[in-house]
Every structure is written in C-alpha cells, then in structure tokens.
Amino acid sequence: MRYLITVFLIVFGQVVVAQDWEDHQIFNAENATTSLRIVSSTDTDLFAPLIEAFVAKHPDVGVDYFVTGTAEIDRLFRDKPKAFDIAISSAMDLQLKLTNDGFALRLNGVLHPEWAQWRQSLFAFTSEPAAIVINKAAFSGYPIPRTRQELIQALRARPEAFRNRVGTYDVRKSGLGYLFATQDARASETFWRLMEVMGSLNVRLYCCSGEMIDDLITGRISVAYNVLESYAAVRAESQNALEIILPSDFPTTMMRTALVSRDTLVPQQAERFIQHLVHQQSGADKAASSPLPLLGGEAGVDRATIALEPALMTFLDALKRAKFLSEWTSALIQD
Amino acid sequence: MDNPTVSGSLRYRLGLTLIGGAAVLAVLLFFAVRSYAVQVAQQGQDNILVASVTSMLDAAAIRDNAVEVDIPYAAFSMLTTPADDRVFYAIFQDGTFLSGYRDLGYLGPDAGLENIFGFANVRGVLVRQVSASRTLIGANKRTEVQIVLAQTQDALSATLDQISRNAALLGVGFFALAAALSVWATAATMGQLDRLTTSVTRRGPQDLRPFKNSVPQEMAPLVQSLNSLMARLDQSLSQSEDFIAEAAHRVRTPLATVRSYAEATLQRVDKEENREAMRSMVKAIDESSRAAGQLLDHAMITFRADHLEREDINLVELVRDLVLRMTPIAEMKDLSLSVQGDGSVPYAGDAILLQNAVRNLVDNAMKYGPAESLIDITVRAEPHPHIMVIDRGPGFPSHEISTLTLRFKRGQNAENTIGSGLGLTIAKDVAFAHGGGIKLENTLKGGACVTLSLSS
Numbered sequence: 001m002r003y004l005i006t007v008f009l010i011v012f013g014q015v016v017v018a019q020d021w022e023d024h025q026i027f028n029a030e031n032a033t034t035s036l037r038i039v040s041s042t043d044t045d046l047f048a049p050l051i052e053a054f055v056a057k058h059p060d061v062g063v064d065y066f067v068t069g070t071a072e073i074d075r076l077f078r079d080k081p082k083a084f085d086i087a088i089s090s091a092m093d094l095q096l097k098l099t100n101d102g103f104a105l106r107l108n109g110v111l112h113p114e115w116a117q118w119r120q121s122l123f124a125f126t127s128e129p130a131a132i133v134i135n136k137a138a139f140s141g142y143p144i145p146r147t148r149q150e151l152i153q154a155l156r157a158r159p160e161a162f163r164n165r166v167g168t169y170d171v172r173k174s175g176l177g178y179l180f181a182t183q184d185a186r187a188s189e190t191f192w193r194l195m196e197v198m199g200s201l202n203v204r205l206y207c208c209s210g211e212m213i214d215d216l217i218t219g220r221i222s223v224a225y226n227v228l229e230s231y232a233a234v235r236a237e238s239q240n241a242l243e244i245i246l247p248s249d250f251p252t253t254m255m256r257t258a259l260v261s262r263d264t265l266v267p268q269q270a271e272r273f274i275q276h277l278v279h280q281q282s283g284a285d286k287a288a289s290s291p292l293p294l295l296g297g298e299a300g301v302d303r304a305t306i307a308l309e310p311a312l313m314t315f316l317d318a319l320k321r322a323k324f325l326s327e328w329t330s331a332l333i334q335d
Numbered sequence: 336m337d338n339p340t341v342s343g344s345l346r347y348r349l350g351l352t353l354i355g356g357a358a359v360l361a362v363l364l365f366f367a368v369r370s371y372a373v374q375v376a377q378q379g380q381d382n383i384l385v386a387s388v389t390s391m392l393d394a395a396a397i398r399d400n401a402v403e404v405d406i407p408y409a410a411f412s413m414l415t416t417p418a419d420d421r422v423f424y425a426i427f428q429d430g431t432f433l434s435g436y437r438d439l440g441y442l443g444p445d446a447g448l449e450n451i452f453g454f455a456n457v458r459g460v461l462v463r464q465v466s467a468s469r470t471l472i473g474a475n476k477r478t479e480v481q482i483v484l485a486q487t488q489d490a491l492s493a494t495l496d497q498i499s500r501n502a503a504l505l506g507v508g509f510f511a512l513a514a515a516l517s518v519w520a521t522a523a524t525m526g527q528l529d530r531l532t533t534s535v536t537r538r539g540p541q542d543l544r545p546f547k548n549s550v551p552q553e554m555a556p557l558v559q560s561l562n563s564l565m566a567r568l569d570q571s572l573s574q575s576e577d578f579i580a581e582a583a584h585r586v587r588t589p590l591a592t593v594r595s596y597a598e599a600t601l602q603r604v605d606k607e608e609n610r611e612a613m614r615s616m617v618k619a620i621d622e623s624s625r626a627a628g629q630l631l632d633h634a635m636i637t638f639r640a641d642h643l644e645r646e647d648i649n650l651v652e653l654v655r656d657l658v659l660r661m662t663p664i665a666e667m668k669d670l671s672l673s674v675q676g677d678g679s680v681p682y683a684g685d686a687i688l689l690q691n692a693v694r695n696l697v698d699n700a701m702k703y704g705p706a707e708s709l710i711d712i713t714v715r716a717e718p719h720p721h722i723m724v725i726d727r728g729p730g731f732p733s734h735e736i737s738t739l740t741l742r743f744k745r746g747q748n749a750e751n752t753i754g755s756g757l758g759l760t761i762a763k764d765v766a767f768a769h770g771g772g773i774k775l776e777n778t779l780k781g782g783a784c785v786t787l788s789l790s791s
Binding site for chain 1: 402403404405406407408409410411412414415417418419420421422423426433434435458459460
C-alpha cells in the first residue's frame with residue numbers, strides 16, 4: 001500500500017454534491033496529477049486491490065471511489081454525466097440502458113470478447129452467480145435444500161421455524177435484486193411459488209447483499225435468497241455458520257459491468273483503467289489476485305446466463321416494471 | 336518510299352472503346368449490386384422491427400380499464416445485432432405517452448393500417464423506425480395502442496461496407512477480365528490486318544498473283560481492291576515486257592539483213608577509209624543485235640522467274656553442254672574454256688534460265704578476257720550448288736562492284752566492248768528466282784570472278 005492513502009471522509013463538503021455515500025475512499029492522492037472519479041456498487045474492500053494495482057502502474061493517476069446502490073448510480077449518471085468518469089455496477093440492465101441511451105463512451109482500445117461487452121462501451125469483468133445462503137444452525141438435522149423446489153418444500157415443512165426468518169432483496173429499491181428477480185421469473189414459475197411461500201413467512205426485505213449476510217451471521221434470518229455469491233463467500237470463510245448453495249435447477253449468473261462516461265474529462269486514463277480492469281479480471285495475470293470472481297468464472301460456474309443484449313431493457317419499461325412490481329408485491333407482501 | 340500519313344491508331348481506338356466500356360459497366364455493376372444490397376439489408380432490418388413491434392402490440396391488453404403492455408423478452412432480444420445496435424421505443428395510448436423514450440414521435444396513421452417506416456434522428460444518431468398500432472376493445476371502451484420502435488444501423492452499415500467491398504472487388508475483377516478480353520479481341524482483330532500486311536510484304540518483287548487466303552468479311556473489300564490493283568499492275572507490266580520483246584524481235588531481223596548487206600558491201604569496197612567505215616558499221620550492228628537479244632532474254636527471264644519450271648537437272652552436264660556450244664566462238668577469240676569441280680551436281684531448277692545465266696557470264700568472261708587466256712568454270716555442290724566463272728581479264732573496278740548488276744549498267748572499262756549491260760542483271764535475276772544470289776569479286780591475279788549460287 002505504498003501509493004495508497006485511505007481516508008474516510010465525511011459526506012459534507014465534498015467536490016461531489018452532498019450525497020449519502022455508503023463509502024468514499026481516495027487512492028493515491030499525493031502523487032496524482034489527474035483523478036478518476038468512479039461511482040460503484042461494489043464494496044470498497046472487494047474492489048480496492050484492483051485500484052491499488054492500477055495506481056501502482058500509473059502513479060500519476062488518483063482514484064476517487066464512491067460506493068452507492070445500483071439504482072442510485074443510474075440516477076446519478078443520468079442527472080450529471082459530467083460528475084463521474086466511470087460507473088461500475090452489478091445491475092446489468094441499468095448499465096445496458098445507460099449505454100443504449102448514449103451515456104457511455106466508446107473505447108476502441110479495449111480488447112474484450114464479444115459476449116462480454118456491448119457496443120465496445122460496456123465491459124463485463126466478473127461472473128457472479130446468485131446464491132441461496134443459509135445459516136446452518138437452522139437446518140441441523142434436516143437436509144440442506146439444493147434447488148429452489150427443495151427450498152420451497154423445506155420452508156413449507158417448518159413454517160414456524162422460518163417465520164420472520166427469511167430474507168431477499170427488496171426489488172423496488174435494489175437494481176441488482178430487480179435484475180435477479182426478473183431473470184428468475186423469466187426462467188421458471190418456481191420463482192413465483194417461492195415468493196409466495198416467502199411472503200407467507202413474512203419475508204424481510206433488504207437493500208443489499210451485505211446486510212442480508214450480516215443478519216444471517218447474527219442469526220436474525222436463516223435463509224437468504226438471491227444473495228451475491230461473491231459477497232457471501234468472503235464472509236463464509238470467516239463465519240463457519242453459513243452455507244452457500246448455488247441452486248442446481250437453474251443458475252442465475254450476472255456480470256459486473258463498467259462503463260466510461262461520455263462526458264469524462266480524462267478519457268485516456270479512464271480507458272486505461274478499463275483495460276486494466278478487464279485484463280486483471282480475465283485471469284491472464286496469474287500473480288494478481290482479486291477478491292472479485294473472474295470473468296471467465298471459476299470451476300463449476302458457467303458463463304453468465306444473463307446476456308448483454310437489448311432484451312435487458314424489457315423489464316426496465318415503465319409499464320412492464322409496474323406490472324412486475326405489482327405481481328411481486330402481491331406475492332410477497334401479504335398483509 | 337513515302338510513308339503514309341498516320342492519324343490515330345485503330346488498335347488504340349478499339350482497345351480504348353472496349354476498356355472504357357468495361358470500366359463503365361464495372362462501375363454500373365458496383366452501384367447496382369450496392370443499391371440492391373442496401374434494399375435487401377434494409378428489408379431485413381425492417382422485417383425484424385416489424386416482428387418485434389408486432390410481438391409488443393400482441394402483448395397489449397386492457398386490464399382493469401388500464402392499458403397494459405407486457406413487452407415480451409423476445410421483442411428486444413430479437414433486435415440483438417453483431418454491432419450491438421441501440422434500441423429505442425415509445426408506447427402511446429391514443430397519442431398519450433405511456434412509456435419508453437419520449438424523444439420518439441409516432442408517425443403512424445390510424446389503427447389497422449400498414450406499418451409506417453421512416454428514418455429519424457434520436458439523440459444524435461440516425462435510426463430506422465417503425466410505427467405500428469393496434470386497437471384494443473375493452474368492456475366499455477375502445478382504445479388504440481401505438482408503438483414506435485427504432486434501431487440504429489451500425490450492423491447494417493457494417494454489412495453494407497462488407498458488401499460494398501465485395502461489390503468493389505467484383506467490379507474490379509469484372510473490369511480486369513473485360514480489359515484482358517478487350518486486349519485479346521483487339522489483338523485478334525488487328526492480327527488479321529497484320530497477317531495481310533506480312534503476306535503483302537513477304538512477296539517477291541515479281542509476285543503479283545491475287546491473294547487467295549481467307550480473310551474476315553470486313554477485310555474482303557480491301558483484299559479485293561488490292562487484288563484488282565495488282566491485276567492491273569501485272570497486266571501493264573506484262574504489256575510492257577511484251578512490248579520490249581516485240582520491239583527487240585522486230586529490230587533484230589532487219590539488223591541481220593542490214594548486217595549481211597554491210598558484209599557484202601565490205602567485200603566490194605576497196606578504199607581503205609570506206610572499208611573502215613563499213614567495219615565500224617558492222618560492229619555497231621552487232622552491238623545493237625546483241626542488245627536486242629539480251630532484251631529478249633531479259634523479258635523471257637522476267638516471265639519465267641514468275642512461273643519457274645523446275646526439273647531435275649545435272650548442273651555439270653548443263654555447263655558442259657553450254658561450253659561445248661560456245662567453244663567455236665571462244666576459239667575464234669583464241670580463248671579456251673575449262674570446266675572443273677564436282678563430277679555431278681544434281682539440282683532441281685529451270686534449265687533454260689540457268690543456261691541463259693551461265694551463257695551470259697561466260698560471254699562476259701570472253702569479252703573481257705585477253706586473247707590466249709583461260710576461262711575457268713567451276714561447278715560445285717557444297718556448301719550449296721554454285722557455278723563460278725573466272726577470267727584473266729582486268730577484273731571489276733572495285734568501286735563499282737555493288738552497282739554492276741543493275742540494269743543497263745556497264746563498267747567504266749567496258750567502253751571498247753560490245754554489250755548492253757544486261758548480262759549480269761540476267762544472271763542475278765535467275766539466281767534470285769532460284770533462291771540464291773550472285774557475288775562479284777576479283778581474283779588475286781586481277782581477273783574477274785563471278786559466283787552464281789543457288790539455294791540448296
């Protein structure tokens with residue numbers, strides 16, 4: 001961490017307009033002549049190694065790393081395209097729509113496989129499956145469910161054990177949660193049945209994977225559905241209490257994506273950062289280790305099932321979204 | 336000879352016309368293929384847009400008095416292109432915006448009519464858009480759902496670029512092929528003219544036969560004119576030869592009569608000065624008679640050279656025969672003739688012409704050879720058949736050797752000798768008619784050496 005200064009800053013009085021950041025860190029402030037402003041949905045501790053490797057290679061570039069939710073990134077980017085240089089988000093659909101709407105800069109210098117980029121503007125750099133994470137304590141003496149169907153059966157078998165103790169994304173607030181839910185709904189009717197069961201158990205709704213995992217560890221909930229496997233894996237290592245299940249009936253795997261703002265003032269540095277990002281995450285550089293899953297995926301994890309294509313915009317349509325949310329609400333929130 | 340006035344070249348004109356035509360066709364081909372490709376590619380994009388917008392309209396329904404458009408995932412999925420084209424859409428209900436992109440305007444007519452295609456500029460990019468609508472009938476109302484779907488044309492442009500490149504290659508290939516064919520066609524056409532030119536050029540100076548080889552239809556009039564020109568030339572030539580022969584013949588007969596009178600008179604005249612005059616007269620008459628004879632020979636040779644009658648003869652025999660007949664005249668001048676060389680030289684030639692030629696050579700040798708000298712006649716078959724006549728006279732004046740074979744040309748040292756100057760010309764014409772030639776040189780001792788060579 002030679003070039004790195006980690007500074008936690010209070011929210012007010014920043015260059016960027018007052019904003020409720022989940023986190024904000026500045027890398028390599030002392031040597032930097034230019035600065036990249038990155039707005040991201042990825043937790044700093046997961047992403048920091050990538051930034052540190054970048055500033056080590058480019059000592060003249062500093063990085064301003066802001067963390068917020070996926071829906072907020074989309075809103076910020078649309079409101080003020082000049083305010084940030086790079087957007088990194090796990091919500092593929094929102095990122096694709098940003099690109100489709102012309103907010104992304106075309107980067108011809110980035111070499112990336114066809115399936116992992118869109119319009120040479122939006123670049124995927126991880127492959128991350130959605131997982132069911134359980135607190136093992138809740139299943140002691142019972143078989144661990146391996147599919148959604150088995151989870152439904154397990155929940156139905158012991159409703160009292162799980163009442164108020166199941167959690168999933170609040171798709172109204174989380175872009176990633178909405179993406180996972182819509183893709184699940186597209187894949188199978190099982191999703192709706194699971195939602196109805198979870199609804200009947202008085203489901204807890206979360207904004208983020210991190211909080212769900214926190215509550216799993218404390219034992220506040222026993223089952224979390226559609227948690228990011230990458231986040232859970234980091235915590236599961238230290239917490240023996242958790243078990244991560246990748247549903248074997250159908251996997252839902254998303255790709256974390258990055259794009260450079262059309263209005264960036266430092267296009268060259270931004271392009272270099274994206275090049276660095278996709279190179280590190282391609283696994284070509286064996287020495288570089290990243291806490292984030294590689295794009296090629298690890299053994300047993302197939303290529304992303306959610307493709308980067310215009311169809312991702314389908315569920316972002318206002319009418320479609322309203323319909324989906326009303327169905328989701330009626331299934332999950334049973335007053 | 337006058338060179339013809341040259342203005343332009345048929346070859347270039349023909350070649351340029353053909354190649355220029357090929358170039359124009361190649362360019363036309365390129366644009367035709369490209370415009371067809373544009374049509375087909377645009378048709379392809381339009382079809383997909385229509386399929387997509389139709390599936391969206393199909394998903395429209397009235398539920399609880401509100402319009403619901405449950406866009407199928409496939410509607411946008413089918414718009415995926417290799418160039419990742421951007422997609423824009425807008426949904427309206429009776430002209431009121433419901434969802435999608437507000438910057439798209441509905442172009443379509445009332446419900447139920449054809450889809451309306453068009454181009455528009457959305458967010459600074461050119462898009463192809465289709466407008467379509469569908470009437471929904473609910474429990475107590477009719478409403479119209481209108482959808483505009485637009486897509487950028489990156490993939491289409493890429494495809495068109497590819498097709499344009501291929502079309503350009505096609506055009507260039509076509510042009511190259513057509514140009515090569517043009518060059519070939521021009522060469523083939525001009526080849527006919529060249530062939531005629533060659534066959535005219537290659538003809539001997541006396542050859543005035545009409546052209547019999549087949550020529551293309553277009554050249555037939557030219558060959559016809561050429562043939563008729565040559566026929567007239569041939570006729571006038573033979574007329575003049577006939578005239579010369581006739582004239583010589585008519586002059587010779589009275590000359591013989593005059594000579595015999597002069598001889599008779601010489602016997603009767605006693606006065607020495609008168610006798611001298613009479614002798615001069617006889618000599619002049621001899622000279623005229625000999626010239627007339629040679630003119631006759633020459634005319635005959637000119638005629639026979641055109642229609643050479645070859646037969647198998649032995650040159651040695653031919654020469655010996657001739658020498659035998661000339662020996663009396665030689666003896667009168669105290670000259671001796673000797674035939675040397677190979678024992679037998681077979682040759683296929685015109686005996687009369689060859690005899691004539693050798694006689695003229697021996698005649699010349701006898702005229703210039705001093706009294707009591709020897710004339711050597713050598714006949715050999717190697718390296719090719721030739722007859723060499725050597726006398727012991729003064730030889731040819733060295734500066735005149737090249738011109739002596741011209742008609743009526745006599746050497747400067749011949750003033751005291753009878754002759755017309757046709758002897759060597761006759762020998763040369765005969766040699767040429769037999770595909771050979773004549774060579775004049777002087778021997779080391781100063782005598783003249785004439786070699787008549789024939790083709791082997």
